Structure formats: structure tokens, C-alpha cells
Amino acid sequence: MLKEVVHRSHHLWQCFPRHLHCHDWSPVNSKARSRSGRGSVSWRKPLFCMASYHRDVVLATNAVRLASRLCQTVQRGLLTQETQTKSDKSPVTVADYGSQALVNWSLAREFPPGTFSMVAEEGSEDLRTEAGAPMLERITQLVNDAIASDAALDVAPLSKEDVLEAIDWGNSEGGSNGRHWVLDPIDGTRGFVRGDQYAIALGLLDNGKVVAGVLGCPNLPMGSIANGIPANSSEPVGCLFVASLGAGTTVEPLDGSGEPKRVHVSDVEDTAIATFCESYESAHTMQDLTANIAGTLGVKAPPVRIDSQAKYGAMARGDAVIYLRFPHFGYREKIWDHAAGAIVITEAGGEVFDAAGEPLDFSRGRWLDLDTGIIATNKELKPVVLSAVQKCVKDLKIPAKH
Numbered sequence: 289m290l291k292e293v294v295h296r297s298h299h300l301w302q303c304f305p306r307h308l309h310c311h312d313w314s315p316v317n318s319k320a321r322s323r324s325g326r327g328s329v330s331w332r333k334p335l336f337c338m339a340s341y342h343r344d345v346v347l348a349t350n351a352v353r354l355a356s357r358l359c360q361t362v363q364r365g366l367l368t369q370e371t372q373t374k375s376d377k378s379p380v381t382v383a384d385y386g387s388q389a390l391v392n393w394s395l396a397r398e399f400p401p402g403t404f405s406m407v408a409e410e411g412s413e414d415l416r417t418e419a420g421a422p423m424l425e426r427i428t429q430l431v432n433d434a435i436a437s438d439a440a441l442d443v444a445p446l447s448k449e450d451v452l453e454a455i456d457w458g459n460s461e462g463g464s465n466g467r468h469w470v471l472d473p474i475d476g477t478r479g480f481v482r483g484d485q486y487a488i489a490l491g492l493l494d495n496g497k498v499v500a501g502v503l504g505c506p507n508l509p510m511g512s513i514a515n516g517i518p519a520n521s522s523e524p525v526g527c528l529f530v531a532s533l534g535a536g537t538t539v540e541p542l543d544g545s546g547e548p549k550r551v552h553v554s555d556v557e558d559t560a561i562a563t564f565c566e567s568y569e570s571a572h573t574m575q576d577l578t579a580n581i582a583g584t585l586g587v588k589a590p591p592v593r594i595d596s597q598a599k600y601g602a603m604a605r606g607d608a609v610i611y612l613r614f615p616h617f618g619y620r621e622k623i624w625d626h627a628a629g630a631i632v633i634t635e636a637g638g639e640v641f642d643a644a645g646e647p648l649d650f651s652r653g654r655w656l657d658l659d660t661g662i663i664a665t666n667k668e669l670k671p672v673v674l675s676a677v678q679k680c681v682k683d684l685k686i687p688a689k690h
């Protein structure tokens with residue numbers, strides 16, 4: 289079956305106009321136009337784009353929207369048997385696997401055979417065991433339901449083997465040459481399980497540099513979260529952030545009900561009125577260190593703590609001025625936890641760097657080797673934030689590289 293898909297994808301690719309210009313491509317497969325009335329991923333016509341990655345951005349947006357639907361369905365009624373614990377003790381759910389299978393399947397069919405490379409978080413090993421069989425059954429059903437709900441996808445259902453295979457298309461090592469997609473199918477799984485924030489994070493590397501990023505944040509309010517996330521608010525929820533090199537960052541409703549709007553990081557230059565955001569989970573960042581850095585900077589507001597790369601999206605539109613992330617000793621960052629988020633910030637005018645002040649290097653494979661920590665802020669505040677970080681990190685006596 290997947291062979292068929294790949295074969296057909298080659299055909300699709302051959303039919304696709306190669307040298308698209310921004311204005312040439314504005315597919316609309318909305319509910320209103322669909323033959324069956326099933327609705328489809330609401331295709332967008334971006335306001336800001338750069339010709340070379342425009343097609344990738346459109347494909348990535350559609351894939352993320354499709355996966356978001358699956359995640360929303362699962363989060364509404366998550367059952368305990370739909371969650372497993374991985375060997376590193378972190379949780380993984382049917383939605384992490386389902387989202388990865390859908391994004392991989394949806395993108396791979398658009399590229400010529402042998403040219404699709406994906407670096408993604410999950411692998412199918414645990415699903416291939418006897419204990420994993422019920423989960424695989426459920427994931428296959430969720431994936432097929434999501435595909436069937438989209439009128440633009442007129443394909444036969446995937447088998448369990450197809451789903452396993454699609455998940456494993458994410459096993460690329462990435463690197464500094466060529467094009468590699470980078471996917472976190474659910475970033476912030478702990479938040480997802482808790483019923484809080486999470487993100488479907490899809491980036492694209494070209495010769496080691498992040499050139500495009502799409503963040504689907506199904507639970508993030510469209511309005512500012514500078515003062516935290518209001519409970520029981522009537523605010524519309526569900527944001528899609530899209531960025532590509534030289535083309536800026538936009539935000540729009542994830543459900544396709546509104547137009548993309550360009551966003552920019554905060555222009556606050558006075559740290560006394562700056563806000564900062566960080567991981568919700570204290571196990572993921574040294575919150576005592578970040579409190580110390582914030583204190584050194586004279587930041588008065590309490591931290592905005594939310595799960596996942598939704599933080600990067602929130603920062604890109606100015607909800608927070610500074611992002612601080614300092615994992616506990618020994619933790620090694622992975623590229624899918626930051627690729628999409630980093631370009632969403634940089635294209636919104638911000639900077640993302642490590643404690644040495646260097647930009648993140650996504651060219652070294654699946655891992656993100658960096659000096660201590662990840663920091664983001666606007667260009668004006670970078671020197672003062674970096675200096676506070678370096679002072680506090682030195683006081684903490686963290687080994688320079690870990």
C-alpha cells in the first residue's frame with residue numbers, strides 16, 4: 289500500500305509546477321467547496337512568503353493541521369491505556385504516534401521517492417511488540433479517521449504495517465547537507481496528557497539551517513497570554529504559527545477561520561517591565577536558576593510557565609519578552625524540540641542563542657549540541673540578558689559543556 293502511495297506521490301510531484309511564485313498558489317479546499325461536505329484541511333494563502341520555500345510551507349501547514357485534528361480528538365477523551373512510558377521515562381501516547389504517522393505520510397507523498405528525509409521523535413519499536421498491539425490498532429484507526437475526515441485526501445485506508453512504516457520514515461539522521469524535515473509530533477506530551485498546552489512542531493532544514501517552521505498549538509488562545517492562560521475564557525483557542533526564511537512569521541487560527549497576520553517579538557527594552565516564559569515542568573528547566581537570572585535583570589513579573597514550543601509562538605507575538613531554558617545537568621537537547629520554534633522567533637525579529645551567545649546549530653544530526661541553556665529575546669535586550677545569564681551560570685558552577 290505505501291509503495292502505491294510513494295509511486296503516486298512521484299506522479300503528483302511530476303504534475304506540480306516547480307517554480308511557483310507566491311501569488312500563483314492559493315489552493316482552497318474549504319468545507320464550502322468540498323464535494324462530500326466532509327471538510328478538509330483549510331489551505332491557506334499566505335500574506336508573506338518567499339518563493340523558494342513556499343510550497344514546503346503550504347505542505348507543512350496542511351500536514352500540521354491534519355495532525356492537530358487527530359491530537360484534539362485524542363486529548364478530548366484520553367484513556368490511561370493510550371499512554372506508555374518510554375525507556376527515558378517520558379510519556380508517549382497514541383496521539384504522538386498518530387500525529388507522526390500522519391505528518392510523515394502526508395509529506396512523503398508529495399516528494400519524489402528517495403528524496404524525503406525526516407528527523408522525528410518517535411519510533412515504532414514498542415508498537416511492534418505484543419504489548420503494543422492494542423495501541424497500534426487504535427493509532428491506525430485514528431490515522432484513518434483523520435484521513436477520511438479530509439475531503440482533499442481521497443485514498444484507501446492505511447494498514448497497521450503502513451502506519452508503522454510511516455512512523456519510521458522519521459528515522460533520518462539529518463545533518464549539514466541537503467533538505468531534512470524535523471518533526472516533534474507532540475511537543476509537551478506531559479502538557480498534552482494534563483489537558484494543557486502542547487504543539488505539533490514541524491521544521492525544515494536546508495544544508496543545516498532552519499528555513500521553515502510551522503507550529504500548531506491547539507490549546508493556545510489567539511489573544512495574549514502575557515498574564516497567564518485565563519481559565520474558562522471565551523477567547524478563541526488554537527493558533528498556527530508559520531515562518532520561513534526572509535518571509536517573516538504569521539499567526540492565524542488553527543481551524544482556518546481567519547487570515548494570517550504578521551507578528552513581531554516585543555520591543556520592550558526595559559527589563560523591569562519585561563516578562564519571561566519557561567517550561568511548566570520543573571524537571572525540564574532549573575527554575576531556581578531562571579529565577580536568579582530574572583532577579584539579576586530586575587524582571588518583576590512572575591514567569592509565564594507553559595508546556596512545549598507554544599512558548600516560542602507566544603514569544604514571537606510579544607506575549608513574553610524573554611525565554612529561558614536550562615535543563616538539569618546531563619540532559620541533551622534534540623533538534624525537534626527547537627527547530628520550528630527557533631525560526632518562528634527569528635523571523636519575528638527575535639534572537640535564539642545559547643549561554644555563549646551563539647545561535648543554535650541544527651546541522652549536527654538528531655542532537656542539538658550547545659553551550660549551557662537556550663535563551664530567546666529581542667535584539668535590543670540580547671546583550672543584557674546574555675550578561676545576566678553568564679553571571680548566574682558562572683555562580684552556579686555548571687560545567688561549560690555538558
Ligand SMILES: Nc1ncnc2c1ncn2[C@@H]1O[C@H](COP(=O)(O)OS(=O)(=O)O)[C@@H](OP(=O)(O)O)[C@H]1O
Nearest residue numbers: 474475476477567568569571572594595596615619
Ligand atoms: N529532563 C528533561 N530536561 C529537559 N527537557 C526535557 C527533559 N525530559 C524531556 N524533555 C523535553 O522537554 C520537552 C517539553 O518541552 P518543555 O520542556 O519546553 O515543556 S514542558 O516541560 O512540558 O513545560 C519534551 O518534549 P516532548 O517529549 O516532545 O514532550 C522533551 O523533549
Ligand SMILES: [Mg+2]
Nearest residue numbers: 378379409477
Ligand atoms: Mg517525548
Ligand SMILES: [Mg+2]
Nearest residue numbers: 472475476625
Ligand atoms: Mg518535544
Ligand SMILES: [Mg+2]
Nearest residue numbers: 409472474475
Ligand atoms: Mg514529542
